[in-house]
Amino acid sequence: MEREELLKGALAGDINAFQTLFAEFQSQLKSYLYRLLTDRNDVDDITHDTFIRAFSKISTFNQDAELKTWVFKIATNLAYDHLRKLKRWQADAQDRGADLAIGSEEVRRAFWIAHDTSPAGTYEMKEHIDFCFTCISKTLPIENQVALILKNIYDFQVKEICEILEKTEGVIKHLLNDARNIMTDIFEHRCALINQHGVCHQCSHINEIFNPKQDQQEELMKLELVKASKKYNREELFTLRTLLVKAIDPLHASGTDLHESIMNCVRTAIGEKKDFFERNRGNAG
Known part of the structure; x- marks a missing residue:
């Protein structure tokens, strides 16, 4: 038809x-x-x-x-x-999630079970960069987050985003500019993949846990994002990051189930989720 x-x-x-x-x-x-x-x-x-x-x-x-x-x-x-019933995430949300995982043998065990038993439990660094993008975008005001994701990840035109958010073109462009600047600033100060002074080593640390025999530096250098970081242009790095994110479906990637467990850990650590095991108990036993 x-x-x-x-x-x-x-x-x-x-x-x-x-x-x-x-x-x-x-x-x-x-x-x-x-x-x-x-x-x-x-x-x-x-x-x-x-x-x-x-x-x-x-x-x-x-x-x-x-x-x-x-x-x-x-x-x-x-x-x-x-x-809007929930608090927006803070930039340290992933750090708090890591602290919870380090302090809980049960949580770590749930990660391992997802990794070892699920067909979607593998760990790939590029997928974890996508995971971080999602987490950091949740620190934005909701309208900024929506505008950024629609434009940069799903290729909606500004006029379409105007329709979705019921805002003028000028407002949407302002939301997009602010969102990109905020995200870029957070990545610049946190992401150890592109900044040697970054405080977030989560990608490398989790890769080391689940892929101990994998040459991390070799895997990192396969990513255009990391290669380009040597030249250090904020805008270009953000563009490369969005290109990587666009290529990944967070619900159907090779590490979807592992990342779902990690995301649940973060949400529990920041108080958005009451109990990490309320929906994971069946996978943890």
Whole structure:
């Protein structure tokens, strides 16, 4: 069935036609929501709620924007409602997560079980850089985070982000500029991969734990980000980082399950999650 016919059917209340159209960008939508929410269960819930709400309001879709943009707007509003109940993360969130892991044999054991038993439990440095990008983006105000991720990771145009956030072009450009500057500053002062004075050695440290025989320096030098850091241009390094992040689906990468455990540890350490084991108990025994 042609896309125009599917859209016509969806507008007429055909849920199967709408499901077909929704499926075209569902994977990207869930990836986007995970970067905002960092919790698979929340992603599933909000994706489901987005589908229900979008279909129930399909008669209000006036086709001035792409259906994908319209659906992402609904999803963003639902995610925003969820996130504004929570405190934004601080730049030391990952450090606090590391402290919790170091101090808890049970947490470390859960990491090892995910790494040893899950087909998505491997550790790759480039995926951990993506993980760090997600964590650090959560230190931004929500609107800055949304604008940055939509533009730099999912290639939405400024006019589409204007539609999603209901802001003017000038405001969106301001949000993007501030977001990039904040992220760049945090990376410059924390990331030991690009700054020898950085305080975050998490990528190398976790790689050493899970891949003790791997030559870390050799793996690091495979990354354009690290090669370029010798020239040291803040803007270029940020661009390289976003290119690396764009190439990774955080929900379907080779280390997805390991990183989910690490993310749960961070969320527990900062008080966003009450108990690390509330959803991991079955994997830890």
